[in-house]
Amino acid sequence: MTYVVTLISDPNITPITSAVIEAVRNALENAGERTGDPDWLSEGRACDISFGSDVPGDNLRVVRSALNGAVIDAAIQTSDHRRKKLLVADMDSTIIQQECIDEIADFVGCRAEVSAITERAMRGELDFPEAVRARASMFAGLDSDALDRAYYERITLTPGAETLVRVMRDNGAVTALVSGGFTQFTGRVAERAGFDHHHGNELEITSGKLTGRAIEPINGGETKVELLNQYCRELGITPELALAVGDGANDIPMIEAAGLGVSFHGKPRVAAASDAQIQFGDLTALLYLQGYRDAEIYRW
Template sequence: MQIAFTYVVPPTAGAFTPNLKALAKASVIDNRILADSETFAEEFVLETADADAFRAEVAQDFEGAPVDWCVQPAEGRRKRLLVADMDSTIINVECLDELADYAGLKAEIAEITERAMRGELEFEGALRERVGKLKGLATTALQQAYDERVRLNPGARTLVRTMAANGARCVLVSGGFTFFTSRVAEAAGFHANRANTLNEADGRLSGTVGEPILGREAKLAALREEAAGLGVDLAATLAIGDGANDLAMIKASGLGVAYRAKPVVAAEAHCKVDHADLTAVLYFQGYAADALVTD
């Protein structure tokens, strides 16, 4: 079978030179340098009888190295649908934790968030508990948190705009809140966004969230619904996230990417981005640096 092997060396890796022993046992059909500036990215298309064995050998070659890599079927690498988590994936923070800071509860709520993202707590119950602790917080804290704390992660806008410019549909799907997803989606260039709703009254949070809660299964359903709407198979989709509530959509997608992810997610995703920025996901799809949409 033909597979594609891509690796991305970020600027922080310094003068890293890979020792790719895995390639010695495979028949290389094509080889391209995708980026050779601050970030270096290289792609190989090769023939191998055992993709899993090749992947294991690549993992050994890169063990402990500050490099991100991906092994996948060569055909269909460029995806038609992107479904992305928001908090700690497209943006730099967990919005609920930052809101909690304005109520003096960040440490307490962040601990619950961390446990939920690691898969130690059921997401829906953990969300209700955290939102309940914010009852009475002025709704002005929402805009304040967005203005003061929320930033797009490096490469996020380039990832979304490049895929969109090449005909892909891009959807932000979050277990967070529509107040933030609507703004982040516009800033990054997503076509649509789905999230939960914070209930409020008289200028203050009510301490409840709209039902049904968008969690792990709802994210998976969103991936399937968006793919069906485009008339494409799940093999043509890409899902990216960092927490346990992202795992179902990551595993079901054609290319599931764990971004700076919790161990339970990193262990089961198709590939990981732990070192480079989000443009690595474009290189995994075969985009070259000169094809990236930047502004």
């Protein structure tokens, strides 16, 4: 079977040089593989190297060893069906650079407590719906306009988010923001980044104040994979043609179900469950993983 190893870097930090390419090719060939010529997707930033193998997992270890700790992401996948028809993305710490619920907590003065629960939930140490309920309860009595302030004052898109979404849409993919966060944020983030659809939990608001409750049922990891499968059915495609990306434990079900499941600066459990791990690059890395070239990637 033909595989492709994709190397991706930030050229301002660690450009991919011909020496890096040769080191990776030599390592693969010393492991018994026959490699193709390097195919530059972005000069100094992203490069494909094809090879034939029956043990791609072992070869990823070989590639990472050849990189010798360089700040370069590497992923191996089959050469077939690289360009996906569905993008399902987590929001917090993936499409945006923050955890919305932690930013809300700042307005209540309980950020440390909320952040601790968030971190444990993202590592998979807590039941996700219970973690949502526990954190929402701390916001009882907060004016609802604090949600607006949190969004406008704190929330920023992750570099490459708009580019990822718009290039995939321009090439016929459907895009969905699927979050365990709150619809008071997902709608705005989805519009800003250009997603077709968004899904999230909802904070209950009465008379302009948060009640301290999230409206049931609480969306968690199983909801995310159910939505991925639902979109696949609606599009008439298999999950093989879906890309799922996230960073926390509640993203693992959809990451495992998708044809290309990506851990984006993710927790160790997420990285272990994914097909590709982006630890250094921005979200345009997901376009290079699909074989897009700079000439096809529009920058905003």
